[in-house]
Amino acid sequence: MFVVIFRARVRQFDEEYSRAAARLRELALTEFGCLEFQAMTEGRDEIALSYWPSEENIRAWKSHPEHLQAQQLGRERWYESYSVQVAEVGRQYRSQ
Amino acid sequence: MFVVIFRARVRQFDEEYSRAAARLRELALTEFGCLEFQAMTEGRDEIALSYWPSEENIRAWKSHPEHLQAQQLGRERWYESYSVQVAEVGRQYRSQ
Numbered sequence: 001m002f003v004v005i006f007r008a009r010v011r012q013f014d015e016e017y018s019r020a021a022a023r024l025r026e027l028a029l030t031e032f033g034c035l036e037f038q039a040m041t042e043g044r045d046e047i048a049l050s051y052w053p054s055e056e057n058i059r060a061w062k063s064h065p066e067h068l069q070a071q072q073l074g075r076e077r078w079y080e081s082y083s084v085q086v087a088e089v090g091r092q093y094r095s096q
Numbered sequence: 097m098f099v100v101i102f103r104a105r106v107r108q109f110d111e112e113y114s115r116a117a118a119r120l121r122e123l124a125l126t127e128f129g130c131l132e133f134q135a136m137t138e139g140r141d142e143i144a145l146s147y148w149p150s151e152e153n154i155r156a157w158k159s160h161p162e163h164l165q166a167q168q169l170g171r172e173r174w175y176e177s178y179s180v181q182v183a184e185v186g187r188q189y190r191s192q
Contacts, residue, residue: 003101003183005145007134038103040138047136047143049101055186074191081192087099087183090151095170096177 001035001089002055006048008074008082010041017078020070032061044080051089058086097131097185098151102144104170104178106137113174116166128157140176147185154182 021039028034028050034057039048052058061067074082117135124130124146130153135144148154157163170178 003181005099005101007145038141038143040136040141040143042136042138045134045136047134047145049103049143079191081190083188083190085099085185085188087185089181089183092179092181094177094179095175 002052002058003087003089004048004050004052004058005085005087006046006050006082007085008046008078009080010044010046011078011080013078016073020066020073024067024070027064027066028061032064033057034061055086098148098154099183099185100144100146100148100154101181101183102142102146102178103181104142104174105176106140106142107174107176109174112169116162116169120163120166123160123162124157128160129153130157151182 025037025039028037033053035051035053037048037050039046052061121133121135124133129149131147131149133144133146135142148157
C-alpha cells in the first residue's frame with residue numbers, strides 16, 4: 001500500500017477550493033481506487049493523506065484533467081507552498 | 097527516508113499530555129535523529145508526521161523509556177484509538 005502525503009501552507013481558500021477538494025476526494029475514492037482519504041487543516045497548515053493500492057493508481061489520479069486544473073489553481077491561488085511525498089507503507093499497528 | 101504516520105482519535109488531553117508531546121518531539125529531534133516533526137489537531141482528530149533517515153532511528157525512539165510510558169498513557173487516557181504506519185518515502189516534489 002502507498003500513501004500520498006500532501007502538506008501545504010494555505011494562502012487563501014475560496015468557494016472553488018471547497019468544490020474542487022470535495023470533487024477530487026470523490027474522484028479518488030470512486031474512480032481511481034483510493035482506499036482512504038483524510039485531510040486536516042490547522043490554522044494555515046493543511047495535511048491530506050490518501051492511501052492507494054499501487055503507484056499506478058496514484059499516477060492515473062494525478063494526471064486526471066480535473067486534478068491537473070486543481071494543481072494549477074493550487075499553485076496560483078490557494079497555496080503559498082506545498083509538498084507531495086509518495087511513500088510505501090511497510091508496517092502498521094493500531095490500538096483501539 | 098522514512099515517515100511515521102501517527103493518526104489518532106482523541107479522548108481527552110490533559111496537562112501531562114502537553115508536557116509529554118513536547119518532550120517526545122524534542123527527544124526525537126535532538127537525540128534520535130528525527131529530521132522533521134509536524135503534528136496537527138482538528139476537532140478530535142490528530143495527525144503527527146515524523147521523518148527519519150532509517151528504521152533503526154525509529155526503533156530506538158519507539159523503545160525509549162519516556163516514549164513507552166507515553167504510549168501507555170496514550171492507550172489508557174489520551175486516545176480513543178490510534179494507528180501508526182511506517183512508510184518509506186520514494187519520491188517527493190514541492191511547489192513554492
